[in-house]
Amino acid sequence: MPKDGGIGASTKRREDVRFLTGNGNYTDDINLHGQAYVHFLRSDVAHGRINKVDTEAASGMPGVLRIFTGADFEGVGGLPCGWQVTDRFGEVMQEPAHPVLAQGKVRHVGDPIAAIVAETYAQARDAAEAIEYDIDELPAVVNMKDALKEGAPKVHDDLTSNLCYDWGFVEENKAAVNEAFEKAAHVTSLELVNNRLIANPMEPRVAVGDFNRSTGDHTLYTTSQNPHVIRLLMGAFVLGIPEHKLRVVSPDVGGGFGTKIFHYAEEAFCTFAAKALNRPVKWTSSRSEAFMSDAHGRDHVTRIELALDKDNNFTALRTDTHANMGAYLSTFAPSVPTWLHGTLMAGNYKTPLIYVNVKAVFTNTVPVDAYRGAGRPEATFQLERVIDKAARELGVDPIALRRQNFITEFPYATPVAVEYDTGDYHATM
Structure with a gap:
């Protein structure tokens, strides 16, 4: 183990003594x-x-x-x-x-x-x-897609439906994204479940x-x-x-x-x-x-699609996600699959066009809110899984496909409203 305080060195925390001696105050x-x-x-x-x-x-x-x-x-x-x-x-x-x-x-x-x-x-x-x-x-309705069907039981009688919102980001990109998919040399599609957890x-x-x-x-x-x-x-x-x-x-x-x-x-x-x-x-x-009383986490069902040109460069990405809100809106619940998720869909890759659609749904389940990264792990899971599938379909090394499409010049403005100031993804890989 390093002794110079670098990566991997042990660290003493100020609170450890009282916890280890039974003097915590919960x-x-x-x-x-x-x-x-x-x-x-x-x-x-x-x-x-x-x-x-x-x-x-x-x-x-x-x-x-x-x-x-x-x-x-x-x-x-x-x-x-x-x-x-x-x-x-x-x-x-x-x-x-x-x-x-x-x-x-x-x-x-x-x-x-x-x-x-x-x-x-x-x-x-x-x-x-x-x-x-x-x-x-x-x-009761627990399946999100069933909850949006005509005649589905309503969780809240005073609402027009079980749909909390239908969010699109960036909406101005949608037409260009669709056009990029029509022109793509290859398209990979993947259905994913990011399961509910406690x-x-x-x-x-x-x-x-x-x-x-x-x-x-x-x-x-x-x-x-x-x-x-x-x-x-x-x-x-x-x-x-x-x-x-x-x-x-x-x-x-x-x-x-x-x-x-x-x-x-x-x-x-x-x-x-x-x-x-x-x-x-x-x-x-x-x-x-x-x-049955703590807010749960995740619970997304997503279809993600990645478009590539003939040289295997990423040209466009689009997702369609159903996000479970549960029976009520917890404190930060609406932000998790939208602003904490859609803005991260570029990942480490220079994909020029991205469109994210999220339908938040009420169901007869415990409310869902932020958990361990809140939206970002879901985005990474979707993106990395579809890249792996694309590599298999194209018959190329998944690591090489990633390296080819890494962002290398900074600052870099993603198409989902986030600017990266720095990063070295080759070194990280």
Whole structure:
């Protein structure tokens, strides 16, 4: 191993000593005087109409302080999306309401129906089993292409369809790209699935809400990679708390991979309930609960096409992607398959013409958002896979095909709005 601090040398981090000696301070380590605990009753069906949520028997069980349902959040803002996308026709994306607790319908397995606050977690869980609820199960749509068919069940009744947006980039390139494909000496096409995944950081999410009645100050302790986003979105758009009256604290976070950047319903609930009950309220996710409440990642289905001339130079690239948004729009979800993806479709290659089309789709699944690179790994996967296939079809060395088409002169302006200032892809290869 190098001893000069170069590549490969070991590095001591400032935080290592306290972690290795058991002195880390994670959100679940935070326990406030007098705190209560919340358990969420979640939907076990992907799509259904809520007819009844009867909490009377459960409310009288030992330790139960209060049971909240969607009715308690009428007049309270829903979780906002932090990134708006305008489609290729100049229309703003469809953004459905995302209530803190389900109102009227449940739209994915894990959608919270009720929240039970009790003296202990065990008491809250026991009370949840005593809640009587009636849900008419409705046809669910999970396949994106099926979701866009005429007559498909709508995830949100108030939207015109399950299409969130139909984005094209760069739209002005489209005609020239199509012409380049018509003139190409060779075209390689590839259908790809970039599968849905769940992040699974070491530490599940936790939220602790606190309220000081004498000052009107709110404090939220949460496993967040970006507490400033939580304070902005929750304060301004959900609970209407002025920023100077809201403090969001993110202590040590045991892994995130992107999934802990977003504003979640549980954070808003604990902050809301702390004021309603005038005592701290804590939620700690179980591992199985995280599978149906944490934002998922990826879930793209793509057709990518690469055009080459007679000398095997890349002349054009076009993609058609269906991107799953899930049942609601998570904080940054619309940006992932568009601005964080389409702008990277040039990769390392001097392809003169590129057109990217993305159709974002609502389905009865857990919402999808940024994960580990967010859009860029999907773009690289598509591009490198189609180059490998093109090399096989042409009977040439895939490494040589790449080297021939590498960008070598900088700065280089790609056809998808990004300028590269430097790079040495031959050396990297």
